[in-house]
């Protein structure tokens with residue numbers, strides 16, 4: 001398993017990975033609460049980006065509505081806890097199942113009726129909007145005034161109920177991103193991953209080589225949806241509140257895909273790198289906005305980052321850095 | 336692995352009134368190489384698309400070893416044992432040459448390692464082994480044509496459909512390809528149906544030639560008989576046979 005995970009990674013890549021792991025593991029002991037929050041959120045977006053990347057980066061399916069899966073995960077686990085006291089460690093299963101089901105519905109509609117490219121992306125937006133409006137009027141979970149999870153600041157970490165210190169949430173986010181990275185790596189190295197790459201590159205050719213395109217795409221959507229919704233469960237118990245206007249908002253859908261685009265679409269490290277560039281940047285800009293009342297600067301800078309990347313490094317930051325560091329794996333697949 | 340027998344019966348296909356294929360019937364006996372020739376727009380690629388399940392025929396049947404391919408999707412036709420190349424090449428440009436072929440080999444290979452071994456062996460056969468770590472998008476057109484063949488071959492077909500894989504090759508390269516197909520046919524017994532404009536290759540490979548003109552089969556026989564056929568001389572071979 002570990003062997004397969006590291007696979008073709010060269011010695012330098014292993015050392016780099018080891019160093020990064022060490023720094024991330026030791027971070028809580030070295031930074032203050034504010035920085036820890038920034039790091040936790042960076043890891044959270046790294047996880048979401050990694051989940052989105054399974055669809056777009058691997059299978060070439062553009063989703064602009066991924067916030068819906070974050071929201072579904074958060075609301076299902078949150079509501080089951082608030083109303084029935086069901087601990088999130090169990091609630092995450094129905095949460096992921098519902099997200100997977102919605103993903104399957106989108107996939108079925110999209111792929112049965114050959115809705116492709118931009119139109120598929122529009123379909124994901126339409127679903128996200130539809131679900132947002134639904135939750136706006138869903139009073140059992142608070143409707144538009146949101147759902148709140150009772151905060152009780154425990155000094156004892158309770159992973160079952162996801163209550164605990166900021167350090168616990170940090171390590172949880174770290175665990176999630178590492179797991180998503182490992183899963184992505186295994187998928188890419190396997191049969192399904194190869195099918196996705198083929199479909200991403202040329203669907204007709206993929207089909208001629210015996211690939212059941214419908215099934216492979218369904219697998220990508222369902223998996224990506226389920227992974228993203230697990231991020232939503234984390235969201236619910238980390239922020240302790242959720243509003244349809246926020247959590248199903250297209251802004252979140254966009255924000256979570258900027259990481260992989262800036263870091264490197266379809267690469268394994270790209271989503272992590274992108275999140276660690278953008279989230280701290282966003283925090284910095286929010287601080288500036290507060291002091292100088294520069295409303296909207298965050299989105300302006302995000303837009304600028306995307307333009308710069310698209311123009312100067314269309315493959316994203318990671319492939320460029322990997323080349324500089326000599327971490328490129330021999331078959332230049334960009335993975 | 337042995338070759339499969341292809342039988343095409345009364346196949347027809349129209350595109351918005353244009354009859355691209357009309358009542359075409361021919362067969363490719365198991366283990367044989369048959370050439371499909373005809374002028375531009377005769378309907379050759381359309382026949383491939385009908386066999387491969389890319390589009391449904393208006394009427395007629397296609398059977399492989401007696402089993403109908405009707406209603407199958409392209410991936411199902413592939414798994415039934417038909418490998419095809421695209422006239423307009425479709426490499427997975429963003430992937431390495433090797434990964435292109437590994438993906439194809441996964442059609443039959445039990446795991447990635449087996450697929451990789453098979454891919455390298457096939458790339459070697461087609462002279463692409465030295466380029467296997469390059470991106471497929473970086474290949475020249477003749478190399479891309481060979482990659483098309485390598486991928487189709489890697490799926491483990493019993494019938495190989497080759498759509499103008501020699502176009503644009505230099506005469507020496509044509510001879511190499513002819514050698515590759517002869518060898519494949521002899522060693523594995525793969526049945527081959529090839530669309531080809533390069534007469535040098537068609538004549539060298541085919542035991543049998545089917546001539547298509549305006550969607551209709553106007554001649555079907557040995558290379559010698561077909562090239563002497565008056566209709567063929569008139570409609571197609573005329574200028575080439577003289578030139």
Ligand SMILES: Nc1ncnc2c1ncn2[C@@H]1O[C@H](COP(=O)(O)OP(=O)(O)OP(=O)(O)O)[C@@H](O)[C@H]1O
Nearest residue numbers: 350353355373374375376377378379380381382422
């Ligand atoms: N998908 C399609 N939609 C509409 N018309 C098509 C389609 N495919 C082929 N045709 C038309 O059908 C006719 C036959 O085309 P086809 O590609 O089969 O010819 P061909 O014999 O392969 O020619 P070439 O030697 O130029 O490759 C042409 O007139 C072409 O324009």
Ligand SMILES: [Mg+2]
Nearest residue numbers: 379380381422
């Ligand atoms: Mg053609």
